[in-house]
Amino acid sequence: MPLPKDDPEERTERLVRYVRGALPDDEVEEIARAAAGDPELAADVAVLQAAAGTVRSEAGPADDLGWQRLARDIERMTPTATPRLVSPWWRAGAIAAGLLVAVQGALIVANPGLIGDDSYVAATSGETEFGVTLALDPDAREAEISSLLLEIGARIVDGPGALGIYHLAFDSAEDRTAGLERLRAAPIVETAAPE
Structure with a gap:
């Protein structure tokens, strides 16, 4: 063929x-x-x-x-010695840290009274004695808002909510009255009313 x-x-x-x-x-x-x-x-x-x-x-x-x-x-490709990747000191440190966390967890579980009931308080919990409800201009900048609140001595206890309303607190009735006057005069404030 x-x-x-x-x-x-x-x-x-x-x-x-x-x-x-x-x-x-x-x-x-x-x-x-x-x-x-x-x-x-x-x-x-x-x-x-x-x-x-x-x-x-x-x-x-x-x-x-x-x-x-x-x-x-x-046989040629098999390494003769395996390098040590972790120092024994790191291993000892990791074991000590694990034991410390376990002991702390056991103490908290065994003695719940070590952490007082007042250890966590929500910012919105309770009524504020000298409170103000505040609505701001949507275009107001954070720096302007912070500066105004620092100037009048108010602190935010809630907000802004879905409608953009803040709840402020003052230390005294006099501070709240003076703060309301200044808030109502500020151009970034739409409404301010006592609670």
Whole structure:
């Protein structure tokens, strides 16, 4: 069966089988005669034979199957010593910190009286004695609001809510009265009323 020139894949496959010795004797003789008369075919056969020789020399003996080479490569890649990543002092410190957290948690659970009932008070809890309800201009800047509240001695106890209303507290009735006058005169205030 002559080598096809129009099907390069089959031609290459048959030449590879020729070089490997996997063709019947009659086809081997046919390709040998064709290579003797065709320098291009002879060059292709020479390239394939050189590649096959290189592969055989890399692979080693056929009965070896590359296991000895693989074992040698693995042995070469295995590190001889593993570097220590964490100092023993860090480990001791982490253990001590964990014990401290566990002891603190146990003390809090075992003695709830250590933390008084007044430890947390919501800012909005209870009524303010001297309170003011305040609505500001939506374009008012935070710096202007802070400056005004510091000037009159008021503190925010709630707000702004969904409607933009604040609840302020004063220390005395006199402070609230003076603060209301100043709030009503401020351009950023829309409304100010005592609670």
